[in-house]
Amino acid sequence: MKKRIIINEEYCMGCRLCEVYCVTQRSRSKDILKAYKGEYPRPVSGIVFEEKGPISFALQCRHCDEPPCVESCLTGALYIDDETGRVLHDGERCVGCWMCIMVCPVGVIKPDVENRVVASKCDLCIEAENPACVVHCPNEAIQLVEVKEKA
């Protein structure tokens, strides 16, 4: 079964722990203090956090079945992982043309200009068992669920 993140915006408290732990997971040290105090440039979080008044939610790559970013990628840097169906990004191939940013319907691919001029996006924490934002959300506003494979 494929796993994807769902968002329950009603449960989101706006604490932004998801962002903190996303950055930590994407750091070299995987240590929260070192990630924030010792590593520069700091990794770009794979989360787009939206907040206004009482409404807030964390948004990350939807890992679409037919991702327009992969279709429009000039370099082949964006691809679908055969095994997991995740939409992954190879920073070595990326030139930072921002075609993916142009076509992503939910706007969750970011330019990572501080580190190198390449795109940056959620990979569902490929190196970890479960995505860091899901694990550390205190109120189940971000959940990992199993979804049906595309027929």
Place this chain on the structure above:
Amino acid sequence: MHYLIIGNSVAAVNAVEAIRGADQEGRITICSDEEVLNYSRPLLSYYLGGRITEDRLAFRDEAFYQKHKVDLILGKKATGLDTGKKRVTLADGQVLAYDRLLISVGGVPMVPPINGLRDDTTGVFTFIQLQEAKRLIDYIEQASIQEAVVLGAGLIGLKAIEGLLERGVRVTVIELMDRVLANTFDEEASSIIEERLAAHGCTVIKGDTIQQVKTKGKKVRQLILKSGKEISTSLLIVAVGVRPNLELVKGTSIKTDRGILVDEFMKTSVPDVYAAGDCAQGLDFLSKENAVIAIWPVAARQGKVAGLNMSGAETPYPGLFAMNSVQIMDIPTISFGMTTPPEGEGYEVLHNLDRVKSAYKKIVLRNDRVVGAILLNAVERAGVYGMLIREGVDVKEFKDQLLGDEFGLLVLPKEFRKHLVAGESFVA
């Protein structure tokens, strides 16, 4: 079943992926007149500027063709098409029979007739093909070129300028219109780019064109402009535009207008022949008419839709609209659809200019729907504007938030937002 694809760029690659999703057994042959495995044309400016090496131009590697069981015929031009016998003839006389044919041969650079400019004039280049880019680089290196002239300040011209400047070549650009990127941008956006060009030492000549090319032997030496201005140069890049390549369909009964006309299934007027990409004229989502939209995402989607229909999965092409994401002189820019609406036809324009950051945002609306946008130095979340255009979302209730830094899904009606982030794959 034999699928024959002429051309080997992004439309072809997407067609292959689509065909293999439905048909693992059929034979797929790709035939291209270019020698290399494949390469991304928009990356040529990065290559010219030395930002990437030749080995990074490919957007699919050799394993892709093996995995999808594609027979590749490279370096051979398709010169003849007999749609009755369903055969394509190659330049060396080889004949390929097909059951389904995809024509995805792209565009050819336009070179306007100019006094004194001949086919064999040296030092004159176009800039959409790898071989030509390589010849250009060799020429710059061998002749130690310090200065160049670019004719045409559209996207291809500007990307060529950027590559030249990065190589340390000084550039003069000559544009017939009164501003650069006149087809893509509005006056404000053009002027920001023009300022940046000037800051990098590029001379911009507007409202003018080349009337005569003077040569020394065969080599370009001087340009006489319509205004009478004279410019000495030994390198001229012609970047006035690209037109659909109709060479293969000429003399067949396949209907063409500006490009090869295709229906919603990417079929041409002749059975079992499909077309996609820069050579095709398919549905424009905004005008609802057939138009040539020579951009990468359109070629990718058309190729995919063609592949699906060729292999039996009847799938209509939803139509896309013009959109470009181009980094120009390190300014990230994205534009969508209608960017400079005509006066008095019911369009509404919202814009915001941050002079300190040179950041510019413009949204074009009609009947409370987004129909176009320009984003300079402010491309984060750009795709959401594209989505609003595609989905035809009524933005009346949150119009005042469209330009804000906080713009995102939060401004959308809750139910629509939920549908958007969930999508079809979340049916548990």
